[in-house]
Structures are given as C-alpha cells and as structure tokens.
Amino acid sequence: MAAPKVAVVGAGVVGLSTALCIVEACPGCSVAVLSDQFSPNTTSDVAAGMLIPHTYPGTAIHVQKQWFKETFTYLFAISNSAEASESGIHLVSGWQIFKNTPKEESPFWSDVVLGFRPMSKAELQKFPQHQFGQAFTTLKCDCPPYLLWLEKRLKAAGVQMYTRKVSDLWELHSEYNIVVNCAGIGAHHLVGDEKLLPIRGQVVEVHAPWVKNFIRDGDGSTYIYPGIHRVTLGGTREKENWSLSPDPDTTKDIFDRCCSLEPSLQGAQAVKVKVGLRPSRQSVRLNREVLRQGGVKLLVVHNYGHGAGGFSVHRGTAKEAARLVGECIAALQGSSSRAKL
Ligand code: FAD
Numbered sequence: 001m002a003a004p005k006v007a008v009v010g011a012g013v014v015g016l017s018t019a020l021c022i023v024e025a026c027p028g029c030s031v032a033v034l035s036d037q038f039s040p041n042t043t044s045d046v047a048a049g050m051l052i053p054h055t056y057p058g059t060a061i062h063v064q065k066q067w068f069k070e071t072f073t074y075l076f077a078i079s080n081s082a083e084a085s086e087s088g089i090h091l092v093s094g095w096q097i098f099k100n101t102p103k104e105e106s107p108f109w110s111d112v113v114l115g116f117r118p119m120s121k122a123e124l125q126k127f128p129q130h131q132f133g134q135a136f137t138t139l140k141c142d143c144p145p146y147l148l149w150l151e152k153r154l155k156a157a158g159v160q161m162y163t164r165k166v167s168d169l170w171e172l173h174s175e176y177n178i179v180v181n182c183a184g185i186g187a188h189h190l191v192g193d194e195k196l197l198p199i200r201g202q203v204v205e206v207h208a209p210w211v212k213n214f215i216r217d218g219d220g221s222t223y224i225y226p227g228i229h230r231v232t233l234g235g236t237r238e239k240e241n242w243s244l245s246p247d248p249d250t251t252k253d254i255f256d257r258c259c260s261l262e263p264s265l266q267g268a269q270a271v272k273v274k275v276g277l278r279p280s281r282q283s284v285r286l287n288r289e290v291l292r293q294g295g296v297k298l299l300v301v302h303n304y305g306h307g308a309g310g311f312s313v314h315r316g317t318a319k320e321a322a323r324l325v326g327e328c329i330a331a332l333q334g335s336s337s338r339a340k341l
Contacts, residue, residue, distance in 0.1 A: 004029040004329050007176040009166050011035035012044035013314045015182035016150035021322035023157045036165035039147035046276030048225045048232040049141035053109050054309030058283030061108050067316025069112050074315040075139045087149040088142030094214030097130040113138045141311050142227045173298050178328045180301045185279040187304045196305050198277035200241040202250050203234040208268035215261050222257040233258040246273040281305030288324045299328040
C-alpha cells in the first residue's frame with residue numbers, strides 16, 4: 001500500500017509531541033497536524049509547565065509513573081543539550097510545603113525527580129505556617145517556546161500544519177487513513193465525551209527575577225514557579241467553568257496568596273494574566289477505536305484528557321499513542337495484502 005496518511009487533530013503539547021513520536025516511530029508514513037488554534041492560543045500556552053505529576057484516579061500508578069519517567073528523561077536530555085535555551089526547558093529547585101504532614105510522605109514520582117528529600121527544620125523556617133515539606137529539583141517547560149520548538153522539529157521532518165476546525169472525525173475519512181484525536185478539552189464536543197470536563201485555571205505572570213526557587217502549596221492551590229524570563233503565580237481550579245476571561249478579583253487573590261508564601265513578591269510587577277481550561281478526566285483517554293459507518297471503517301487513536309498534568313506526562317502518552325498508530329498501520333497493511341490475494 002502507499003505511505004499511510006495520518007492526521008493529528010490538535011496542536012497543544014499533546015498533539016505536537018504525538019505527531020513527533022509518530023514521525024520517529026513510523027518513518028514511512030505521512031503526518032499532518034490539523035488544528036483550529038496553534039501556539040500561542042492553546043491551553044498548553046497557559047500552563048506553568050512544571051514537571052510535578054497530577055494523579056489520574058482511573059489509571060494504574062505504575063503506568064502514570066512510566067509516562068512521567070519517559071517525559072522527565074526526554075526533557076532532561078534536552079535541558080542538557082545546546083537546544084535547552086531555544087526549547088525553554090530548564091531545571092528548577094524548590095519546595096512543596098504542607099500545613100499538615102501528608103499520609104504519603106514520598107509520592108510515587110519521588111525517585112524520578114532529582115534529589116527528593118524531606119525539608120530540614122532550618123528550611124521550614126521560611127514557611128512558618130507549614131509543618132512539613134519536600135525539597136527537590138525538577139524540570140520546567142516555558143510553554144510557548146517549547147511548543148514552537150516542537151513545531152519547528154515537525155516542519156523539519158516534513159509534517160504539514162493546517163489551520164482547520166474539525167467538526168466530525170469522519171470529515172477526514174477521504175483524506176487520511178488514521179486520525180489521532182489530541183483535541184484536549186475540544187474532544188468534549190468533537191467526540192461527545194461527557195466524562196471530559198473543563199477545570200478552569202487562571203495564572204499571573206510577574207517580573208521577579210530574584211525569585212529562583214519554586215514554592216508549591218502541597219494541595220496545588222497556590223504556587224510560585226520561576227521560568228526563564230517570568231515567574232508564574234497560581235492558581236485556581238474551577239470545575240466545569242468554561243469562561244476564558246480573566247477575573248480581576250481572582251488575580252488579586254492569587255497575588256495575595258503567593259505573597260503570603262514569598263513576601264518579596266509584593267514588589268513584583270504583573271506582566272500578563274492567562275486563563276486556560278484543563279481537559280479533565282478520571283484517566284487520560286489513550287486507546288484505539290474503529291469507527292464504522294455502514295461498511296466503511298475509520299481508524300482512530302485517542303490521546304486526550306490530561307487534566308492538570310499534560311506537560312508532566314506528554315512524552316510518555318505520545319509514545320504510547322504512536323505505538324497504537326503503529327498497530328493501526330500494521331492492521332491496514334494486513335488488510336491491503338489480504339485484499340490483493
Ligand atoms: P490543548 O493545549 O488545549 O490543545 C488542544 C488542541 O486541539 C488545540 O490546538 C486546539 O485548538 C485543538 N482543537 C480542539 N478542538 C479542535 C477541533 N474540533 N478541531 C481542530 N482542532 C481542535 N500541566 C503540567 O503538567 N504542569 C503544569 O505546571 C501545568 N500548569 C497548568 C496551569 C494552568 C493554569 C492550566 C490551565 C493548565 C496547566 N497544566 C499543567 C495542564 C496542561 O496545560 C494540560 O494538561 C495540557 O496543556 C493539555 O494539552 P493538550 O494538548 O491536550 O490540550
């Protein structure tokens with residue numbers, strides 16, 4: 001058969017990294033990315049991009065750990081290469097702090113990040129309202145540069161990028177052999193997934209170059225994440241709120257909460273307020289599906305629903321999606337050789 005044609009729907013961190021993994025794993029196929037929005041207008045552009053996993057209750061922990069480890073290893077190698085600055089990937093050290101000691105003092109990902117340890121009494125003096133903390137070094141993606149870096153690699157590999165809204169996966173049937181759904185929260189309407197709901201998040205980017213360490217309140221409600229040029233202050237988690245408009249009262253509340261953890265931020269200048277909709281689901285939808293209309297089949301691979309942790313696991317889930325695309329190609333080649341007999 002001719003080179004299989006694969007359409008990846010979505011150009012957030014999941015769509016772009018999935019397209020890249022398909023190119024790497026299936027060099028004989030032709031890949032296109034179709035998306036109604038590209039960077040800087042995706043949810044992925046809003047994210048803080050910290051590699052601290054969110055837990056998916058519907059997915060086995062060893063699978064989540066594998067996704068995180070693959071992502072960490074991939075980005076760590078980039079951070080150690082000449083590409084680090086352009087791709088926006090860098091190491092960052094800091095503290096995750098708790099008002100009460102958590103049940104699990106070491107999370108499942110503690111041996112993937114670097115130098116994980118309980119905070120010392122002396123370190124905890126910085127946070128008088130907290131009684132327990134964990135110190136570690138992890139990676140952070142400055143998200144828009146990382147998305148542009150992924151796009152650049154895809155273009156260099158011959159992947160075509162089309163601005164296009166897809167209303168129904170079947171509209172791609174005549175042009176592509178396999179469709180990969182990486183539409184993020186857009187999958188709610190695209191495939192009618194009612195288990196996929198938005199969790200609205202607002203963040204404030206400030207100019208505070210003196211802040212070098214990350215600080216994260218253990219429940220993830222308040223965080224200070226230093227990037228290459230700006231510090232991201234967060235956050236909010238508003239279930240089933242579809243609004244993309246920044247709320248000034250929320251901005252003030254975020255700022256006040258962050259100043260209570262890092263008083264020096266009082267002098268920081270706000271640069272930008274961003275809002276995004278986390279594509280939240282009990283588990284990432286990562287599977288093959290054969291859609292049928294009459295006697296016609298459409299091979300689909302889904303990879304969406306990464307909620308609050310898309311950056312932390314994107315490479316691991318992209319590799320698995322590419323493996324599933326490989327299975328679809330094998331199935332297509334099998335049916336085309338049977339047809340010739
Ligand atoms: P998106 O980035 O939303 O991409 C979806 C793409 O699909 C877009 O290009 C869109 O235009 C396209 N699309 C949708 N529907 C259609 C359609 N019908 N036709 C064509 N194209 C379509 N994660 C972390 O790991 N660490 C963090 O520190 C972190 N911080 C966050 C902070 C905030 C405030 C928010 C909101 C999220 C944060 N996240 C974080 C989560 C992370 O942003 C998401 O998990 C991740 O961006 C999801 O990526 P995605 O590619 O699936 O979705």
